Amino acid sequence: MRRFGLSGLLFSATALLVVLGITGCKDNGLKIGVSAPLSGDIAALGQSTRNAILLAQEEINARGGIKIDGALKKVTFIIEDDENKPESTATVFQKLISQDKVVAIIGSQSSKCSNAGAPIAESAGIPQITPWSTNPNVTKGKKYIFRACFIDPFQGRVVAKFAMNRMKAKTAAVLYDVASDYNKGIAEVFRDEFSKSGGKIVGFETYNTNDKDFSGQLSKIRGANPDILFLPNYFNEVPLQIQQARKLGLNCKIIGSDSWDNPELIKLGGKVMEQTYFTNHYSPDVDRPASKEFIAKYMKKFNTPVDAAAALTYDSANILVKAIEKAGKADPKAIRDAIAATRNFNGVTGVITYNGSGDPLKGAVVIRIENGKFVFDSAVN
Amino acid sequence: MVNTIIQQLLNAAQLGAVYALIALGYTMVYGTIRLINFAHGDIFMLGGYIGFLLVTCISGLPLVVMMPLAMLLTAMVGVLIERVAYRRLRNAQRMSMVITALGVGIFLENLVRLVVGPQTRQLPAQLPNRVLTVFGNVVITEDKLLIILISMSLMVVLWLFVNKTLMGTAMRAVADNGEAVLLMGINLNLVIAATFAIGSALAAAGGIFFGQAYSIDPYMGIDLGWKAFIAAVIGGIGSIEGAVLGSFLLAGVEVLTVAYLSSNLKNGIAFGLLIILLLVRPNGIMGKPVLNKV
Numbered sequence: 001m002r003r004f005g006l007s008g009l010l011f012s013a014t015a016l017l018v019v020l021g022i023t024g025c026k027d028n029g030l031k032i033g034v035s036a037p038l039s040g041d042i043a044a045l046g047q048s049t050r051n052a053i054l055l056a057q058e059e060i061n062a063r064g065g066i067k068i069d070g071a072l073k074k075v076t077f078i079i080e081d082d083e084n085k086p087e088s089t090a091t092v093f094q095k096l097i098s099q100d101k102v103v104a105i106i107g108s109q110s111s112k113c114s115n116a117g118a119p120i121a122e123s124a125g126i127p128q129i130t131p132w133s134t135n136p137n138v139t140k141g142k143k144y145i146f147r148a149c150f151i152d153p154f155q156g157r158v159v160a161k162f163a164m165n166r167m168k169a170k171t172a173a174v175l176y177d178v179a180s181d182y183n184k185g186i187a188e189v190f191r192d193e194f195s196k197s198g199g200k201i202v203g204f205e206t207y208n209t210n211d212k213d214f215s216g217q218l219s220k221i222r223g224a225n226p227d228i229l230f231l232p233n234y235f236n237e238v239p240l241q242i243q244q245a246r247k248l249g250l251n252c253k254i255i256g257s258d259s260w261d262n263p264e265l266i267k268l269g270g271k272v273m274e275q276t277y278f279t280n281h282y283s284p285d286v287d288r289p290a291s292k293e294f295i296a297k298y299m300k301k302f303n304t305p306v307d308a309a310a311a312l313t314y315d316s317a318n319i320l321v322k323a324i325e326k327a328g329k330a331d332p333k334a335i336r337d338a339i340a341a342t343r344n345f346n347g348v349t350g351v352i353t354y355n356g357s358g359d360p361l362k363g364a365v366v367i368r369i370e371n372g373k374f375v376f377d378s379a380v381n
Numbered sequence: 382m383v384n385t386i387i388q389q390l391l392n393a394a395q396l397g398a399v400y401a402l403i404a405l406g407y408t409m410v411y412g413t414i415r416l417i418n419f420a421h422g423d424i425f426m427l428g429g430y431i432g433f434l435l436v437t438c439i440s441g442l443p444l445v446v447m448m449p450l451a452m453l454l455t456a457m458v459g460v461l462i463e464r465v466a467y468r469r470l471r472n473a474q475r476m477s478m479v480i481t482a483l484g485v486g487i488f489l490e491n492l493v494r495l496v497v498g499p500q501t502r503q504l505p506a507q508l509p510n511r512v513l514t515v516f517g518n519v520v521i522t523e524d525k526l527l528i529i530l531i532s533m534s535l536m537v538v539l540w541l542f543v544n545k546t547l548m549g550t551a552m553r554a555v556a557d558n559g560e561a562v563l564l565m566g567i568n569l570n571l572v573i574a575a576t577f578a579i580g581s582a583l584a585a586a587g588g589i590f591f592g593q594a595y596s597i598d599p600y601m602g603i604d605l606g607w608k609a610f611i612a613a614v615i616g617g618i619g620s621i622e623g624a625v626l627g628s629f630l631l632a633g634v635e636v637l638t639v640a641y642l643s644s645n646l647k648n649g650i651a652f653g654l655l656i657i658l659l660l661v662r663p664n665g666i667m668g669k670p671v672l673n674k675v
Contacts, residue, residue, distance in 0.1 A: 041598065043499035178645060206644045210604045212595035215392035216639030216647075223385055236501040240596050247512060248388075249520040268503055268596065 029074040033096030035107030037084035048310035056317035086116035111135030111182035131312035139358035146358040156189025169227035173203030239269030285376035315347035397632030398532035402587030403609035404624040406580030412556040420485035422606015428585025452582040459581025504592035617668025
């Protein structure tokens with residue numbers, strides 16, 4: 001009786017495995033990995049990433065999928081949470097590549113995470129497109145890594161020029177997160193560009209991720225009395241920094257960069273965000289049919305404003321899908337070559353062309369915050 | 382010059398007050414049951430969130446009602462945690478309880494993340510926050526001043542409680558010798574529960590002030606918990622005066638390092654100081670040398 005029970009158990013386990021195997025084999029659609037900060041400090045941005053991916057997946061599968069080896073195949077995006085931590089991103093990349101056997105990866109969003117994932121994708125020969133990582137090191141010297149956005153040497157220059165020419169700043173101070181690749185990279189570019197154009201950096205202060213008290217640094221900056229304060233930090237921290245600055249009587253103009261772009265910025269900061277400026281990848285106000293169409297679809301489906309990360313993620317997914325269609329097979333090497341050959345892709349955030357590197361040439365816009373809204377101010381190419 | 386120093390010391394006082402409210406919980410629990418309660422940073426976080434939920438669910442709830450209510454609720458959670466997670470381990474190896482504490486902390490972080498969401502939140506500003514110019518160009522906002530004053534009064538109340546009441550005397554007796562008090566007819570479980578309740582309530586006050594002055598997120602207790610723990614160790618863990626002293630000292634060193642050396646060195650100097658101090662005074666500034674019972 002007992003032996004029968006054991007063999008019965010073994011039998012049902014085997015049967016279960018067989019069933020799973022069959023259903024697993026049936027599911028021979030195309031798998032694409034996504035690494036996004038679904039939890040952690042910039043979880044709001046992970047949500048935008050997820051929305052953009054779900055929208056893209058729905059559209060692709062509604063038209064039947066992607067044509068591979070002559071047959072239409074459905075696409076599944078496997079979205080994993082990297083918690084906006086480099087070490088978790090590395091685990092996510094390993095898992096997507098070795099367990100899920102994805103043909104390509106989209107992500108991650110912050111540069112520190114993409115920098116952790118890119119070497120893994122590169123050595124496995126899996127193409128990766130990061131939507132939002134602007135730090136130059138992410139793609140540098142790598143064959144399989146691409147991005148959908150501009151890079152910080154360009155963005156830092158745009159901020160410095162805007163500060164000098166439009167905001168008439170002669171002296172500037174910077175407060176940035178020294179433990180994060182993106183913040184550190186662009187802060188240094190800004191410092192160099194601003195001084196090169198004849199400006200003076202009177203304060204260059206740092207903090208560490210998760211710090212919430214900046215009063216020491218800000219009091220010191222107040223003593224230096226700069227014309228402008230540059231805060232190249234993420235949207236979850238910036239409102240706190242501006243609030244503390246104002247409470248300490250630091251009343252200079254404030255400027256930021258693309259890491260500001262998320263509706264949370266206004267929700268957290270409210271009135272203190274008024275009349276501040278930041279550089280961005282695109283503005284909903286710019287009249288581009290592709291943008292207008294995407295914004296309408298996104299708002300209808302998710303009922304929330306579009307941020308640049310969502311738009312760039314949507315672009316990344318479509319660049320990838322086009323490339324897979326052109327390659328005509330689920331081979332990472334062929335897909336990589338097809339991405340590299342992308343010319344004049346008409347995306348939501350602009351026209352994307354890869355010229356031998358993983359970095360597209362794109363323009364930037366400057367956004368002004370007015371009455372709690374992101375308003376288009378000017379465009380820079 | 383003098384103005385900047387005063388400005389920076391005021392900045393440090395606010396940070397030190399928050400550190401102290403957390404550090405007191407570490408030191409009190411360690412004093413009674415020799416447990417480094419690593420979940421304490423997360424109790425602080427939970428206190429902030431309970432306050433946040435109270436003001437968002439009951440609109441128009443004034444701070445004078447919200448704060449005691451949140452402190453009471455957090456105190457109950459603290460007692461519950463002690464009852465469920467720590468009591469059975471009281472006579473187990475020290476390490477088992479520390480690991481349980483870490484587990485409780487991770488549980489609380491993820492519970493809040495799941496229920497309220499992972500986004501950074503801000504408590505609605507309920508304290509008056511006009512900017513006051515003290516003298517010269519030293520500025521302080523009213524909320525900052527109130528946070529420092531209320532925290533300090535809470536510490537004075539705690540000191541009076543521990544030194545002037547029967548329960549406080551019982552706590553000090555438990556800290557002296559946990560086994561002997563049983564022979565004196567003191568209800569050990571009640572004393573320990575009271576310790577957890579007071580520690581958690583103070584942490585909740587810290588969490589609410591922190592949410593008013595800065596912002597809250599489910600992971601905020603990790604870094605601050607560590608800082609407060611270090612402050613308690615600097616002051617001499619187990620000593621209430623030491624925890625307060627250590628907190629203001631740590632905050633002062635951090636802020637002054639930023640002001641006069643470099644913000645890059647903030648943590649390096651603060652933790653370097655800890656190592657040097659522990660080499661000179663292994664039991665912290667106010668700590669008493671403890672003889673380990675074999």
